[in-house]
Every structure is written in structure tokens, then in C-alpha cells.
Amino acid sequence: MIKKSVAERIEQVQSPVIPIVGDWVKAYPGTLSLGQGVVFYPPPKPISSSIQSFLEDPLNHRYQSVQGIDALLEAIQKKLFDENGMKVDAGGQIMVTAGSNMAFMQAILAIANPGDEVILPKPYYFNHEMALRMLGISPRFIEPDDAMLPTLDRVKEATHDRTRAVVTVSPNNPSGAVYPASLLSDINQFCREKNIYHISDEAYEYFHYDGSNHFSPGSLPLSSDHTLSLYSLSKAYGFASWRIGYMVMPPHLMPSMRKIQDTNLICAPVVSQYAATQALQIGRSYCSEHLSTMDRVRRHLIGALTPLAPWLQITPAKGAFYLLIRLECRQHPLEVVRWLIEKHRVAAIPGNAFGLEKGCYLRIAYGSLETSTAHEAIHRLIAGLTELQKAS
Numbered sequence: 001m002i003k004k005s006v007a008e009r010i011e012q013v014q015s016p017v018i019p020i021v022g023d024w025v026k027a028y029p030g031t032l033s034l035g036q037g038v039v040f041y042p043p044p045k046p047i048s049s050s051i052q053s054f055l056e057d058p059l060n061h062r063y064q065s066v067q068g069i070d071a072l073l074e075a076i077q078k079k080l081f082d083e084n085g086m087k088v089d090a091g092g093q094i095m096v097t098a099g100s101n102m103a104f105m106q107a108i109l110a111i112a113n114p115g116d117e118v119i120l121p122k123p124y125y126f127n128h129e130m131a132l133r134m135l136g137i138s139p140r141f142i143e144p145d146d147a148m149l150p151t152l153d154r155v156k157e158a159t160h161d162r163t164r165a166v167v168t169v170s171p172n173n174p175s176g177a178v179y180p181a182s183l184l185s186d187i188n189q190f191c192r193e194k195n196i197y198h199i200s201d202e203a204y205e206y207f208h209y210d211g212s213n214h215f216s217p218g219s220l221p222l223s224s225d226h227t228l229s230l231y232s233l234s235k236a237y238g239f240a241s242w243r244i245g246y247m248v249m250p251p252h253l254m255p256s257m258r259k260i261q262d263t264n265l266i267c268a269p270v271v272s273q274y275a276a277t278q279a280l281q282i283g284r285s286y287c288s289e290h291l292s293t294m295d296r297v298r299r300h301l302i303g304a305l306t307p308l309a310p311w312l313q314i315t316p317a318k319g320a321f322y323l324l325i326r327l328e329c330r331q332h333p334l335e336v337v338r339w340l341i342e343k344h345r346v347a348a349i350p351g352n353a354f355g356l357e358k359g360c361y362l363r364i365a366y367g368s369l370e371t372s373t374a375h376e377a378i379h380r381l382i383a384g385l386t387e388l389q390k391a392s
Contacts, residue, residue, distance in 0.1 A: 013133045017126065017334075017353040024341045032377040035347040037173060037322065039367045041290050043238045043279065050278035054271050064267045066258050068096030068246070072273045075280040076246055083284065084205075085219035086229070092251045093224075095261060096268045096276075100203050100232040100245035105131045106264065107228050107247065110256040111197050112137050112164040118199075119158050119166040121150035123324065123354035123361075125173050125201065137164075141355060148175040148315045148324065152186045159190075165197040165228075166190075168217070171204040171319025174354045174363040178208065178319040181215035188217040192226050203232040203245075204320040206287040207367075209295050212318035218248055225250045235321075235367070236287040237279045244272040294321055297366050297374040304382050311389045321367030324351065327360040327385070329392040336360060336388065344384035346377055 018036050025031045054060050067073065077090040088094060097103040104127070112118060114136030120129060121142050132139045140163065142154040155166055166187055170179035184200070191198040198217055205214045218229040232245040249257060261267070279286070301323060305314055315324040327336070333350035341347050351361020369377055 009134060009136055013130050014126070014353070016130070017349060021337060021341075021347055021349060024338060025347050028341055028345055031341055031345040031347055032373060032380060033347040033368065034364045034366065034377060034381060035349050037235070037320075037365045037367060038240050039235055039238050039290070039321070040293075040370045041238050043242070043275065044282050044286050046282060047275040047278045050274040051271060054274040060270055060274075064270050064273075066261050066267055067091070067094065068268060069270065069273045069277070072096055072277045072280070075277050079280055079283075080218075080248065084216040084229075086216060086248065088218075088224075088248055089251065092254055093248050094246060095249065095254075095257055096244070096246045096273060097261070098243040098245070098265055098268050099234060100201065100230040100247070101127050101131070102265065103230045103245055103247040104128055104199070104201065105135070106257060106260045107199055107230070107249070108132060108135055108137060108165075109260050110249075110253050111228075115162065116164045117160075117162045118164055119155060120355070121155075121168065123148060123172070123174050123351065123356050124167070125169050126353045126355075128167060128169075128201075129355065138162075148172070148177050149179060149183065150187075152183065152190060155187055155190060159194060159196070163194070163196055165199050167199045167201065169201040169203075171207055171212075171214075172322075173204065173320055174322050174349070174351070175315045175324040176317025176320045176322040177315060178212045179215075181213075184215055184217045185220060188220055188223055188227060192222060195226070197226050197228060198223075199228045199230065201230045203230065203235055205231070206236045206284050207291070207294070207320050208318060209291075209298060210318045214319075225252070228253075233276050233279060236284065237276075239272075239276070239279070242269070242272040242275060244268060244276045293371060294367060296371065297369050298323075300374060301364065301366055301378055304378050305385075308382075308385060308389060311392065312385065321365060323364040323366070325362050325364060326351075327362065327388065327392075329360050329388060331360060331388075333360045333362060336362065339388075340381070340384045343387075344380045346380035346384060348381070
């Protein structure tokens with residue numbers, strides 16, 4: 001049989017690590033996952049009324065506006081003004097997408113050509129790196145400082161004639177680090193000076209602890225012509241499977257983005273848009289009421305890991321729902337993850353998936369844990385890491 005060809009650009013992309021770890025979890029029933037980044041709570045109950053409204057109108061089952069339904073665009077516009085300090089034109093700058101992953105890929109399609117480069121600070125969100133490679137764009141990596149943050153000097157050193165954008169993710173996946181407003185402002189200003197784009201991924205904007213605050217670069221003066229801001233309802237509203245997010249873009253990109261969206265998706269799922277409209281009307285208080293539970297789990301996890309220092313180091317994390325830990329061991333992180341699943345029935349994600357090749361890093365996701373399951377999951381993790389420490 002003749003082997004069929006496969007696109008080289010796809011074969012060269014790393015396999016998504018979460019499905020791989022997910023398969024291992026399924027192979028060992030009873031495993032508790034500290035792997036995938038989801039929240040423990042469901043969507044708001046009042047969205048059921050919006051779904052009923054959707055069903056009552058037969059026209060809702062037809063294609064809708066490429067950019068999004070009017071009610072949702074208006075709700076997003078109000079949210080951006082009230083919460084992010086961004087005054088935007090709903091019709092000319094906002095597009096509703098099937099999650100912020102789609103928003104990122106469409107943004108890259110609109111601003112870069114094959115052979116161009118986009119700066120990804122390490123640790124990067126692996127789906128960003130995968131999307132770039134799929135589109136023939138070269139990711140330009142920069143190493144982080146000790147707090148897992150980029151520096152402006154390293155961004156400047158990585159920028160050259162083929163650079164089209166700098167990507168920031170704050171609060172960060174996988175580290176949980178919150179980028180200082182001053183750093184985001186400096187990067188945004190540098191992008192304006194160099195006539196390149198700043199892509200700001202803000203999927204975890206509501207998840208802050210220990211007095212940290214969120215900052216949106218799109219709120220800066222003179223930022224609207226070069227800043228793309230990406231948002232998601234997956235985390236804050238428990239909407240992971242609804243696949244709904246949105247982006248804010250410079251007005252001059254809207255014609256290109258409409259072409260891309262119409263070809264790729266036509267429009268975001270309309271039933272999800274109705275639900276999203278209702279969720280945004282409920283507002284961020286829905287997420288906030290669950291943060292105290294999440295923070296208790298976070299503090300418990302940090303307290304349990306701390307006695308393993310200095311063999312185990314924790315990156316300072318005041319946002320999202322992740323901890324990034326480094327182990328002083330020789331094993332490859334993927335081997336450690338599989339061993340934790342097989343021997344201790346607890347899962348994590350290897351740090352090399354996020355570009356951290358020097359050392360053994362693991363990402364611990366605690367957002368899916370309620371108090372009832374958190375103690376057992378953390379107990380298993382500590383038992384496994386303690387055994388690994390003794391063997392190192």
C-alpha cells in the first residue's frame with residue numbers, strides 16, 4: 001500500500017500533551033487529575049432562560065453575523081469599558097470566536113505571513129506555539145527571569161525585521177505568574193515604536209490572589225492600533241465545552257478578520273452566544289464567589305509542597321489556577337508524570353510542553369478541585385514527590 005503524504009508543517013508540531021496525559025488517566029481508573037485547566041464549578045444556572053429564548057426563535061438556527069450577535073457584542077463592549085478600561089467600537093473592533101484559541105490562530109492569520117516570526121516568552125502556552133508552527137510562522141523564544149517573567153531587554157534582543165508580534169499571557173498559563181502593569185506597558189509601548197503587534201492573552205483575568213490585580217494593555221493610550229486582546233468565558237464562567245470567547249482588535253484588521261472567520265467558522269455557535277450574553281450580564285461576581293474556595297485549595301497545595309524545598313522549587317504565582325514546580329531530579333518530566341499516574345494515581349502536565357527544557361518542571365492545575373477532592377489529590381501528589389525525592 002502506498003503511504004499517503006501528510007503535511008510536513010503538521011507533522012513537525014508537537015502532539016498536544018493534555019490528550020496524551022488524559023489517555024494515561026483513563027488507563028488507570030481512579031486517577032485524580034491535576035492536569036487540565038478547568039474550573040470545578042458549572043455555568044451560572046440563569047443561562048437556561050437564555051437558551052430557552054434561543055430555542056423559541058426558529059431563525060436562530062440559521063447562520064448569524066460573522067462578528068457575533070448584537071446583544072453579545074454590546075455586552076462585551078460594556079464589560080470591556082467597565083472592567084478593563086477599554087473604550088472600543090463594538091462593530092469595528094470586537095469579534096466573537098469559538099474560544100480564545102481560535103482567536104489566537106485567526107489573529108496570526110491576519111497579521112503574519114509564512115516565514116515571519118512571533119515572539120513567545122517562555123514558558124509559553126503550548127497551543128500558541130502549535131498554532132504558529134501550523135501556519136508556517138516561526139516562534140522566537142525568549143528565556144524568562146527567575147520569576148518566570150520576560151524582560152523588556154530580552155524582547156528587544158529577539159526583535160528584528162521579520163518580527164510581527166509579541167505575545168503575553170497574564171495571568172500566565174502555565175506558571176500562574178501575574179505580569180506587572182509596568183512590564184506590560186513597556187512591552188506595549190515597544191511594540192508601538194517598532195510597528196509590530198502586541199497580542200495580550202487575558203483568559204485568566206479574574207483569577208487573582210494575594211492582592212494582585214489585572215491589567216489590560218489595550219487600556220493604554222495609543223494602544224488601539226497595535227494591540228489584540230484575547231478573552232475567554234471557558235474559565236470564569238465554567239464554559240469550557242461551550243467554546244466561546246472573543247477578541248478585540250485594531251479597526252484596520254477587521255476586514256481581514258471577517259474573511260478569516262467566515263471561512264473558518266462562519267460564526268461562533270449561536271446558542272453559546274446567547275448563553276454568553278446572559279453570563280456577562282450576571283458578571284464577574286459569579287467567578288469571584290468561587291475564588292475563595294480556589295484560593296483555599298491553592299494555599300493548601302503550596303503549604304504541602306513547601307516542606308520539599310529546596311529539592312522542589314515553586315514559581316511565585318498570584319494568578320490563574322496553576323503552580324509551576326521544578327524538581328531537582330534527572331528524570332524527564334514526561335516520565336515523572338507517567339510514574340505519578342501509574343504509581344500514585346495523580347496526574348500533572350510536564351513542563352517541557354511549555355518550552356521548559358532545562359530542568360524537570362511540572363504544571364499543577366488546581367482549578368478543578370473542590371475541597372472534598374483537594375485533600376486526597378494533594379496527598380497523592382506529595383506522596384509521589386516525596387518518594388521521588390528520596391530516590392533522587
